[in-house]
Each structure stands twice: as C-alpha cells, then as structure tokens.
Amino acid sequence: MSDQTTCLHQRESRPRRLILAGAHRQPGYCLTCGIRAQSVCSVIDDDDIARLAEVAVETLVLPGRTFIEEGTAATDFYNITSGNVKLFKALPDGRRQIMGFATTGHFLGLAVSDQYAFGAEAMDTVRLCRFSRARMRQLMDDFPRLERRLLAEASNELVAAQNQMLLLGRKTARERVASFLLDRMRDATDPSQDVPLPMTRSDMADYLGLTIETVSRTLSWMRAERLIAIGRGHTVRVTASERLETLAAGEAA
Amino acid sequence: MSDQTTCLHQRESRPRRLILAGAHRQPGYCLTCGIRAQSVCSVIDDDDIARLAEVAVETLVLPGRTFIEEGTAATDFYNITSGNVKLFKALPDGRRQIMGFATTGHFLGLAVSDQYAFGAEAMDTVRLCRFSRARMRQLMDDFPRLERRLLAEASNELVAAQNQMLLLGRKTARERVASFLLDRMRDATDPSQDVPLPMTRSDMADYLGLTIETVSRTLSWMRAERLIAIGRGHTVRVTASERLETLAAGEAA
DNA sequence: CGTAACTTTGATCTCGATCAAGGCTTGTGG
DNA sequence: CCACAAGCCTTGATCGAGATCAAAGTTACG
Structure with a gap:
C-alpha cells in the first residue's frame, strides 16, 4: 500500500523515535x-x-x-x-x-x-x-x-x-460510562459483537472526568448487572443495550 | 431605532406571550x-x-x-x-x-x-x-x-x-468560578469596573456543573479573600485579577 | 408593603476521589 | 518454557469536596 513503512513493524512498542518527516506524494497519490x-x-x-x-x-x-x-x-x-x-x-x-x-x-x-x-x-x-x-x-x-x-x-x-x-457537567459516573460505551458501539462495525476499546482505563477516566478506579469499578458493576461482557484485550460487548441506553440517557434509575 | 417595539416596555417580567412573528425587512434595513x-x-x-x-x-x-x-x-x-x-x-x-x-x-x-x-x-x-x-x-x-x-x-x-x-471535567469549584468570572471580564467594556452578570446563581451553577449553593459559597469565599467585590444588582468587580488568574489556570494553590 | 423569587449560610450526607494492596497481562531474557 | 519485571487493572478502606436538606435573609416588583 505504501512504500514508506520501512520501520513500521520493527518495534511499535517503543515510543522513542522522532516523527518521520514524510514526503510530498506523487500527483496520483x-x-x-x-x-x-x-x-x-x-x-x-x-x-x-x-x-x-x-x-x-x-x-x-x-x-x-x-x-x-x-x-x-x-x-x-x-x-x-x-x-x-x-x-x-x-x-x-x-x-x-x-x-x-x-x-x-x-x-x-x-x-x-x-x-x-x-x-x-x-x-x-x-x-x-x-x-x-x-x-x-x-x-x-x-x-x-x-x-x-x-x-x-x-x-x-x-x-x-x-x-x-452535558455528560461532564451533569451525569453520574454510571451514566458517563454507559454513554461512552454506547458511543463506541455506534461507530463499530458490528455492535452486537465484541467491540475494541483501544484506550486504557486512564484514557477513559480522563475522557469522562473520572478516576481510573471509578471507571474500573463502574465497568465491574455493569458486568455484575449483566449489562456488558468484558472480553480479553480491551474489548467489550453490550449485552443489555436497552438498559444501557436508559442509563446513559439519565432517566430515573 | 425600530418601529416594531410597541409592546416592548409594557411588561417585560411576564414570560407569557408568544414570540412576535416579525416581518421581512425593507431592502435597506x-x-x-x-x-x-x-x-x-x-x-x-x-x-x-x-x-x-x-x-x-x-x-x-x-x-x-x-x-x-x-x-x-x-x-x-x-x-x-x-x-x-x-x-x-x-x-x-x-x-x-x-x-x-x-x-x-x-x-x-x-x-x-x-x-x-x-x-x-x-x-x-x-x-x-x-x-x-x-x-x-x-x-x-x-x-x-x-x-x-x-x-x-x-x-x-x-x-x-x-x-x-476541561473546566467541567477537571477543575475544582473555585477554579470554575474563577474561570467564569475572568471570561466575563474579558468581554466587558471596562474590566476594572463593576461588570454585570446578567444571569442568576442557578444559571451559573448549570453552566459550571455545580449547585446554586456551591456557587454562592464560592463567591462569598472570594469576597472574603478580597479577590472580588460583589456589587448590587448582579454585578461583580475583580479586585485581585492576578490571584484570580492563577486560581482559574489551576496552578497549585 | 407584601409576596414571590432569588440568595446566603449552616448542618449533614454521599458519590466519587484518594490511599493502599494485590492480581493480570505482556514482553524480555535466561 | 519458565522467571521476572513493568505496566495495567481490580478491589478494598477511608476521606473529603461538593451535594443535599433546611432555614433565614435579600431583592424586586406589583
């Protein structure tokens, strides 16, 4: 696809290198x-x-x-x-x-x-x-x-x-996490299957205005309530989307 | 200025009437x-x-x-x-x-x-x-x-x-109120004078993701700290803008 | 003036933060 | 293949900022 990926697969886990300068493309690129x-x-x-x-x-x-x-x-x-x-x-x-x-x-x-x-x-x-x-x-x-x-x-x-x-100013932790998961489902290829969450708990926390611990606890609670299933390697599947929607919308529990 | 203000001064405090339909203006309007x-x-x-x-x-x-x-x-x-x-x-x-x-x-x-x-x-x-x-x-x-x-x-x-x-997700109540007041000063005609706050405590609270009581308490605290002076009829004057800026920016207190 | 809405202040409570261990996962090297 | 290390993630115990509950005090307006 691209001829410029020489070092792409070498050691992706080491965030050490400078940004590659790149080059202007050919007109047909x-x-x-x-x-x-x-x-x-x-x-x-x-x-x-x-x-x-x-x-x-x-x-x-x-x-x-x-x-x-x-x-x-x-x-x-x-x-x-x-x-x-x-x-x-x-x-x-x-x-x-x-x-x-x-x-x-x-x-x-x-x-x-x-x-x-x-x-x-x-x-x-x-x-x-x-x-x-x-x-x-x-x-x-x-x-x-x-x-x-x-x-x-x-x-x-x-x-x-x-x-x-609205989420950051007025929603509870559970409502925030529910909203977040549903947003993720929305732009997933198949929302009924395991959907990848390519971010850490820390990123979710910083996105939702919460702490790592609260995000983790809330996800555990959702699993216990059978709203979601947490897969391996940063994936989640929604098992009760209706209830999760209700929660995310902030309707009286 | 406008010829369409017939009922403008009659009873502004009663939010009962329908929106006036208005009219297309003359070409020179x-x-x-x-x-x-x-x-x-x-x-x-x-x-x-x-x-x-x-x-x-x-x-x-x-x-x-x-x-x-x-x-x-x-x-x-x-x-x-x-x-x-x-x-x-x-x-x-x-x-x-x-x-x-x-x-x-x-x-x-x-x-x-x-x-x-x-x-x-x-x-x-x-x-x-x-x-x-x-x-x-x-x-x-x-x-x-x-x-x-x-x-x-x-x-x-x-x-x-x-x-x-950033404010809603990560700032404390004091930082939020400080940020809000400084924003108000920014688009005021003369920030060194009393600046009008044409909104209620309830509006400020709903804007800052706080409660009325917290907004009120925080303003009282700022007055006690001589950061601001609260005037009559929804006006405020900043008396220590440097300290307020520091607070709003979220630097260690 | 009287009343209704808004604001301030006080007392108490609670949700989520903070502090503190452990448990998993992943990657490296023997 | 396993031992080890370094990040993550989870779970528990406790704390505290801000919410909630409650009651005066102010303001604005009819």
Missing part, C-alpha cells in the same frame, strides 16, 4: 487513497485531486508520540489515514481532560487561533496526511466545497462537544 | 443595522446586503421565553441583535447543562443535523434576526465569504467548548 471517501478529501474531484496530493505530506507516528503539542504554533492540519489518536488539554499540575478520540478519516487542527488548542498523541501506530495551513487556505479559496465540508465537520464536532459538556 | 459590524453579516458588502435583508425576519423575544426547543426541527438560524440568551441541554429528570451564554452579535443554530442540539431561552428582552436555513444555504452558495465566516465562528466555539470541557 490521493487518487488511490483508501480513506478518501470517508474524509474531507472526498469533496475534491478526481480531476483536481492532484492539487491536494501536492500539498499532502504523509507522516508516520509511533505509539505514544505526541505530534501536536498544546499551545504551540498551529502550522498544519492533519488527516488521519490509519490508527487512533487522543486529543487532550492539560492543567499545569498534570490534570488532563481528553477532548476526544480520533481515528481513520478524522480531520484535526481546526482553529482560527495561531496556536493549537489541544495536544494530540498517537495511541498506536498512526499514519496521517499533513497539510500546511497556508496551502490549505489556497485550496479553500479554489474549492468552496472544501470549506463547506469543513464547516459541516466543525458543526458535528460542536454537537459532540455539547453532548460531552 | 441591514444597511443601517448597528450590530452588522460585529456579526457574520459584516462579510456581505453594502452592494449585496439587500439580499440578506430580504431573508431576515426581525423577531422580539420576551424574558424567559424559550425560542429554540431542544430536539425540534431546526428550521432557522438566528442572529442576536440585542439582549442575552442562554443555550442549554437537559436530561429527562430535569438536570440542566448550560452550554453557553450568547449576546449581541452572536450567531445561533449551526448544526448539520435537522434538529436543534440545544434549547435557547431569553434572559431578558431579546431582539434577533431569523433566517430560514434554506434561504441561508442559497446565500452561502452566492457568498463564499459567509461560509468562511461561519467556519471561523464554529472553530471559535469549538475552542470555547474544549475549554469548558
């Missing part, structure tokens, strides 16, 4: 991109896609690497082509809030400000396309559909953020 | 609009502004009226021309989370979905311009700058939402 259909790139026609390919720089990020540092100059946009990423903000004493998890097809870096509003860390091996903001701006001038698509993207994220604010 | 400069409307030139005026419907909303109902069909966009609005989501048992406060110049209703993601209630007498989504869509086709401006608007809201997620 985006044309054959497998995830174009699900990403913002889909708004640019085959005829014009070479323009995008010129601007895109493919990059490989190893697990655990922070490739966007909160507060640094926002020079690029990113489009994830494979892997999982967590987006977060932190307080000076180390408290962290994860704003969301991004996966294949997600677009990162929307902000008017010249600084990134959040950090981004690879949860596994991540491949992404990088676009400089300046060049992206030119593309937006030439392709209004791109701007429209980004507006749609931003609007959706805004709705998600508002749901998360 | 937007041209003289005092808040155009601070709103999305500013991206449309004087030459073309008649197009916008045709589409705009001026509406008056009395205090306490909910003019956007969460979950109902999203038929319109709104632009606030005066007054204060709270945006909120609610759980079935009545728990509420206020997503934000909107005032003069703010644009409401961005969402790809066909339903409003949140409700909106007038906190005082509110005047707003209503645009049907369908007509707005036409305008966006004709004026790409409008779309660009909405993207900027959405991006800014996204950044604000992310800050609020």
Whole structure:
C-alpha cells in the first residue's frame, strides 16, 4: 500500500523515535487513497485531486508520540489515514481532560487561533496526511466545497462537544460510562459483537472526568448487572443495550 | 431605532406571550443595522446586503421565553441583535447543562443535523434576526465569504467548548468560578469596573456543573479573600485579577 | 408593603476521589 | 518454557469536596 513503512513493524512498542518527516506524494497519490471517501478529501474531484496530493505530506507516528503539542504554533492540519489518536488539554499540575478520540478519516487542527488548542498523541501506530495551513487556505479559496465540508465537520464536532459538556457537567459516573460505551458501539462495525476499546482505563477516566478506579469499578458493576461482557484485550460487548441506553440517557434509575 | 417595539416596555417580567412573528425587512434595513459590524453579516458588502435583508425576519423575544426547543426541527438560524440568551441541554429528570451564554452579535443554530442540539431561552428582552436555513444555504452558495465566516465562528466555539470541557471535567469549584468570572471580564467594556452578570446563581451553577449553593459559597469565599467585590444588582468587580488568574489556570494553590 | 423569587449560610450526607494492596497481562531474557 | 519485571487493572478502606436538606435573609416588583 505504501512504500514508506520501512520501520513500521520493527518495534511499535517503543515510543522513542522522532516523527518521520514524510514526503510530498506523487500527483496520483490521493487518487488511490483508501480513506478518501470517508474524509474531507472526498469533496475534491478526481480531476483536481492532484492539487491536494501536492500539498499532502504523509507522516508516520509511533505509539505514544505526541505530534501536536498544546499551545504551540498551529502550522498544519492533519488527516488521519490509519490508527487512533487522543486529543487532550492539560492543567499545569498534570490534570488532563481528553477532548476526544480520533481515528481513520478524522480531520484535526481546526482553529482560527495561531496556536493549537489541544495536544494530540498517537495511541498506536498512526499514519496521517499533513497539510500546511497556508496551502490549505489556497485550496479553500479554489474549492468552496472544501470549506463547506469543513464547516459541516466543525458543526458535528460542536454537537459532540455539547453532548460531552452535558455528560461532564451533569451525569453520574454510571451514566458517563454507559454513554461512552454506547458511543463506541455506534461507530463499530458490528455492535452486537465484541467491540475494541483501544484506550486504557486512564484514557477513559480522563475522557469522562473520572478516576481510573471509578471507571474500573463502574465497568465491574455493569458486568455484575449483566449489562456488558468484558472480553480479553480491551474489548467489550453490550449485552443489555436497552438498559444501557436508559442509563446513559439519565432517566430515573 | 425600530418601529416594531410597541409592546416592548409594557411588561417585560411576564414570560407569557408568544414570540412576535416579525416581518421581512425593507431592502435597506441591514444597511443601517448597528450590530452588522460585529456579526457574520459584516462579510456581505453594502452592494449585496439587500439580499440578506430580504431573508431576515426581525423577531422580539420576551424574558424567559424559550425560542429554540431542544430536539425540534431546526428550521432557522438566528442572529442576536440585542439582549442575552442562554443555550442549554437537559436530561429527562430535569438536570440542566448550560452550554453557553450568547449576546449581541452572536450567531445561533449551526448544526448539520435537522434538529436543534440545544434549547435557547431569553434572559431578558431579546431582539434577533431569523433566517430560514434554506434561504441561508442559497446565500452561502452566492457568498463564499459567509461560509468562511461561519467556519471561523464554529472553530471559535469549538475552542470555547474544549475549554469548558476541561473546566467541567477537571477543575475544582473555585477554579470554575474563577474561570467564569475572568471570561466575563474579558468581554466587558471596562474590566476594572463593576461588570454585570446578567444571569442568576442557578444559571451559573448549570453552566459550571455545580449547585446554586456551591456557587454562592464560592463567591462569598472570594469576597472574603478580597479577590472580588460583589456589587448590587448582579454585578461583580475583580479586585485581585492576578490571584484570580492563577486560581482559574489551576496552578497549585 | 407584601409576596414571590432569588440568595446566603449552616448542618449533614454521599458519590466519587484518594490511599493502599494485590492480581493480570505482556514482553524480555535466561 | 519458565522467571521476572513493568505496566495495567481490580478491589478494598477511608476521606473529603461538593451535594443535599433546611432555614433565614435579600431583592424586586406589583
């Protein structure tokens, strides 16, 4: 698929290396991109896609690497082509809030400000396309559909953020975990089967505004209540989705 | 200023009446609009502004009226021309989370979905311009700058939402109230003077994910610590902004 | 003035945090 | 193949920030 994965399989478990610099692609590159259909790139026609390919720089990020540092100059946009990423903000004493998890097809870096509003860390091996903001701006001038698509993207994220604010401000621990699991099921291929949770308890806690212990206890409670079954290797299956929906919606227990 | 304020001063405290239907404006209306400069409307030139005026419907909303109902069909966009609005989501048992406060110049209703993601209630007498989504869509086709401006608007809201997620997920009550007060100071005319807080303790609580009592106690504590001075009629003055900033940023006390 | 809504303050309770062991899993090296 | 180490995850005991319950005190408005 890609000719640039020379060190990809060597030692994924060691988050030591620098981000690979990547290279501008051949004009035909985006044309054959497998995830174009699900990403913002889909708004640019085959005829014009070479323009995008010129601007895109493919990059490989190893697990655990922070490739966007909160507060640094926002020079690029990113489009994830494979892997999982967590987006977060932190307080000076180390408290962290994860704003969301991004996966294949997600677009990162929307902000008017010249600084990134959040950090981004690879949860596994991540491949992404990088676009400089300046060049992206030119593309937006030439392709209004791109701007429209980004507006749609931003609007959706805004709705998600508002749901998360309701969760963080007003839901109980059980309601939070139930909401989280159901969200995961929603974008799973087969929600009736074991669904992977590619994040640690610590990540879930930082996403839900809880502690590791509370997340763990709540999951154990859900298993005891036969709402879910916890599989091996970070997977979960929902066994009573109706009851879980009721719980997540915050209806009187 | 407006000829449509016949019942404006009659009984603002009674949130009983229906929203006034309003009327399409004369072509020259937007041209003289005092808040155009601070709103999305500013991206449309004087030459073309008649197009916008045709589409705009001026509406008056009395205090306490909910003019956007969460979950109902999203038929319109709104632009606030005066007054204060709270945006909120609610759980079935009545728990509420206020997503934000909107005032003069703010644009409401961005969402790809066909339903409003949140409700909106007038906190005082509110005047707003209503645009049907369908007509707005036409305008966006004709004026790409409008779309660009909405993207900027959405991006800014996204950044604000992310800050609020950090606040709701990880900040203490004192840090939340400090952050809130400083945000209020930021868009005040003169932050060194008494700044109005046009919302009740209950609204602050629902915005900050706290209870009325905790908000009240925290404000009392801040007054006792000489961080703020609480004026009469919902006003506050910050007397120790450095210490308040430190507190809001979440640095070790 | 009187009343209804909002705010403050106090007493007590509780959910989730914190502190503290253990138990699993995974990966490495003998 | 097993021993060991280093992370995770789970479970238990206790604590505490903020919620809840309760009662005055203020404000605003008719």
